[in-house]
Amino acid sequence: MDSFGSCLPFSTSAPHVAPTDDRGFPKLEEYPPGYPRFAALISAHDPFLVCRRFGQLRARLLLLKQDKLAMLETRLELIDRNESCPLFLGKSRCDRNADRIALLSEIERSLEDYDQFTGRAHKMLSYEIAHRRDVRSLQNWIDGTGCLAREETEFLLRRHELVTLAPAGDNAVVQLENWVEDRLIRFYRGFRGTRFQSLSDDANVYLYRSALVRRVSQTLLIIMVTTLLLMPVVICNIISALSLRIVVVMACTISYLLILSGLTKSRTTELILAGATYATVLIVFVSGTSGF
Structure with missing residues (x-):
């Protein structure tokens, strides 16, 4: 089972939705089937505003x-x-x-x-490319409800030219929140409780407020950043050989840049500056503790 918009496989009979917050929308079922209901779904979650760029x-x-x-x-x-x-x-x-x-x-x-x-x-x-999880979520909802003509929703199959009109967010935070949301839905049944008010009466459609997801994501992000920054310091404190310390600095800098480039949309100059700053701090620490 997965949330509407997640990256995991869906059941064709169980579409799921996971907007960022509950902004007082009426239930989806209060709208007539077809475009009125589909438009209500899209307006409930900004990244669902996808279109072809032709x-x-x-x-x-x-x-x-x-x-x-x-x-x-x-x-x-x-x-x-x-x-x-x-x-x-x-x-x-x-x-x-x-x-x-x-x-x-x-x-x-x-x-x-x-x-x-x-x-x-x-x-x-210049618009952001639509995320696969959002496109797949819309496709699952359409397949599960069958309230729209298939030929009028074929644009969702052209994923290579689908863009989202939603403002670009922090790519690292978005990816982490999506991952956390997927894990909560899969392993924590309480996440699907009534306290996360759904905007649909369909048991297979979930529209959550993201307060819990945001808090968990922020906690994990802080832990990850702290680990990345302090782990090489701890390792270098344990290791006494200068050559091994240099290897640790190189390995940690490479890992830092790989994670940074994967989670963010940093430019080459920004990555070079971040890597140089990170490596400099570690080298200063190594030289200050070993007479290097």
């Missing part, structure tokens, strides 16, 4: 708009080369070439359209 269609339109501007550019160059009055090219206020004036107006409109399109495309491509 990358191929955007690329196709971009190529067409780009080619149109290229042709207009070629036409303008041709008009300039065939200009019979050089004065028109050197003083735009005196330009009486109607073809050039009309063409420049068309170029301006096309450029404006091109700029708006590229700006919208850039904004769409």
